Amino acid sequence: MTNKQTAIADIAVLGMAVMGKNLALNMADHGFRTAIYNRTASKAHEAAAENPEQNLIVCETLEELIASLKTPRRLFLMVKSGPPVDTLIADLLPLLEPGDLIMDGGNSFFKDSQRRSEEVAAAGFRFLGVGVSGGESGARFGPAIMPGGDKTAYELAAPVLEAIAAKAPDGAACCAWMGEGGAGHYVKMVHNGIEYADMELIAELYYILHTGGLDNEAIAAIFEEWNQGELSSYLSEITVRILREEDPADPSIDLDSSLKEDPIALELRSSGAPTGSKYLLDKVLDISRQKGTGKWTNEEGLELGVDLSILTAGLNARYMSMDKGLRVRAEAELPQGALTEASSLPDKASLAQAFLAARLLAYAQGFSLYRAAAKAYHWNLDYRTIAATFRGGCIIRSALLSPIMEAYAADSDLPNLLLAPAFRATLEAGIPALRSLLASTIATGLPVPAYAAALSYYDQLRAARSSANMISAQRDYFGAHTFQRTDREGIYHHEWPQTDEE
Numbered sequence: 001m002t003n004k005q006t007a008i009a010d011i012a013v014l015g016m017a018v019m020g021k022n023l024a025l026n027m028a029d030h031g032f033r034t035a036i037y038n039r040t041a042s043k044a045h046e047a048a049a050e051n052p053e054q055n056l057i058v059c060e061t062l063e064e065l066i067a068s069l070k071t072p073r074r075l076f077l078m079v080k081s082g083p084p085v086d087t088l089i090a091d092l093l094p095l096l097e098p099g100d101l102i103m104d105g106g107n108s109f110f111k112d113s114q115r116r117s118e119e120v121a122a123a124g125f126r127f128l129g130v131g132v133s134g135g136e137s138g139a140r141f142g143p144a145i146m147p148g149g150d151k152t153a154y155e156l157a158a159p160v161l162e163a164i165a166a167k168a169p170d171g172a173a174c175c176a177w178m179g180e181g182g183a184g185h186y187v188k189m190v191h192n193g194i195e196y197a198d199m200e201l202i203a204e205l206y207y208i209l210h211t212g213g214l215d216n217e218a219i220a221a222i223f224e225e226w227n228q229g230e231l232s233s234y235l236s237e238i239t240v241r242i243l244r245e246e247d248p249a250d251p252s253i254d255l256d257s258s259l260k261e262d263p264i265a266l267e268l269r270s271s272g273a274p275t276g277s278k279y280l281l282d283k284v285l286d287i288s289r290q291k292g293t294g295k296w297t298n299e300e301g302l303e304l305g306v307d308l309s310i311l312t313a314g315l316n317a318r319y320m321s322m323d324k325g326l327r328v329r330a331e332a333e334l335p336q337g338a339l340t341e342a343s344s345l346p347d348k349a350s351l352a353q354a355f356l357a358a359r360l361l362a363y364a365q366g367f368s369l370y371r372a373a374a375k376a377y378h379w380n381l382d383y384r385t386i387a388a389t390f391r392g393g394c395i396i397r398s399a400l401l402s403p404i405m406e407a408y409a410a411d412s413d414l415p416n417l418l419l420a421p422a423f424r425a426t427l428e429a430g431i432p433a434l435r436s437l438l439a440s441t442i443a444t445g446l447p448v449p450a451y452a453a454a455l456s457y458y459d460q461l462r463a464a465r466s467s468a469n470m471i472s473a474q475r476d477y478f479g480a481h482t483f484q485r486t487d488r489e490g491i492y493h494h495e496w497p498q499t500d501e502e
């Protein structure tokens with residue numbers, strides 16, 4: 001170790017799992033002298049030895065790490081979210097000096113970041129909860145970065161974070177201060193909720209096309225074509241590559257035995273799967289799991305009273321997928337019901353319009369949650385900046401973000417993204433396309449929960465008079481919960497006719 005005790009490091013990364021290691025390498029690439037630390041020091045030594053040109057400074061103890069850093073110190077935590085973050089912060093606090101900054105770059109729950117921000121400030125130091133998106137390669141070559149917390153702390157962090165962040169097509173760094181406290185992790189959390197919806201919309205389209213008889217190559221060609229225009233997105237791009245990937249002769253890539261496999265019988269696994277296919281996707285079991293950020297987003301929707309039905313469809317589809325045994329049994333035992341003669345699928349152009357509209361509707365739900373959160377948590381969230389930050393590096397980067405930015409540039413206080421005049425044409429074409437997509441899939445018994453949620457959301461949003469008069473009257477009937485009237489002000493209760501038993 002060279003000059004360990006001399007304060008020469010610009011920043012430290014704590015936690016050398018793949019994301020932490022890649023971020024450290026990314027920082028070093030950009031000319032920042034980077035100190036690294038891992039609880040099991042051998043991992044930090046390995047990271048440095050594998051990348052000698054990066055000149056990483058390995059520190060075996062937190063004391064060494066602190067001594068290696070220029071002041072005010074910048075410490076970037078990349079450890080497992082939850083209690084390990086608190087433990088590490090508690091270990092660091094006694095070693096810090098005023099002005100030092102702790103950043104947490106894990107997928108932490110925003111309320112934890114809010115609390116940590118207050119605790120670290122109370123101890124006399126600074127804190128940023130930093131949302132980082134883009135997976136392993138984003139971390140290495142340019143993630144989208146969503147910091148939240150002390151604004152002065154952001155000024156200290158910005159030179160590093162903006163240098164390592166992805167760059168949008170216009171060259172802007174995909175990194176911006178999102179707001180106080182837990183705002184950064186909140187923005188990242190909702191990003192993941194939208195990610196679940198976007199993934200589900202693609203998966204349902206794939207399922208429709210696959211069930212309709214198209215082979216993987218034909219489906220890939222469709223997504224590839226769409227990827228040239230306004231539907232282009234990272235998730236569609238990887239979908240094309242996934243669709244075309246053939247099953248390797250030797251299928252075993254480093255199975256991690258610490259990842260517990262659920263016991264699922266072989267005959268259940270293959271149920272419904274195509275046989276004799278050369279494609280790897282056809283061999284991938286139809287069970288999708290999650291780490292929880294998408295669930296948090298949906299819980300927040302419930303908490304703040306925001307309809308996130310498309311995002312929820314993405315989450316529920318994962319839950320439903322996990323019950324493979326039940327699904328296999330249900331398919332065998334439950335009546336299918338009479339299906340209308342399979343009406344032909346909408347054409348490719350119509351599917352594209354439905355896809356774009358549904359994706360827009362999912363974003364509209366996610367951004368409605370931001371709007372509610374800004375009010376509930378007193379954050380001054382800038383929706384245009386959020387969309388701008390998503391344009392590069394992150395999982396939901398897509399061409400749709402530019403018109404979203406324009407919509408918020410024109411009206412920063414839009415009550416709902418769909419009201420932006422810029423989206424009128426998308427909706428004019430997309431809503432009828434969504435209706436025909438649903439008409440044909442419902443008639444043929446194909447589950448498309450995210451598309452169904454998208455259209456229902458739209459139709460509910462457009463209903464100037466909804467069905468809630470009936471709910472309100474029912475509540476008043478059985479519980480005297482009162483109601484308001486359409487024709488005059490005031491709160492009313494009515495003595496509704498009761499049956500003899502009541």
Ligand code: 6PG
Pocket residue numbers: 107132133134135192195289290291292293294394395
């Ligand atoms: C990102 C991703 C990432 C997320 C994984 C897995 O923006 O880089 O959102 O943070 O953790 O994609 O998420 P799930 O396990 O919940 O699907």
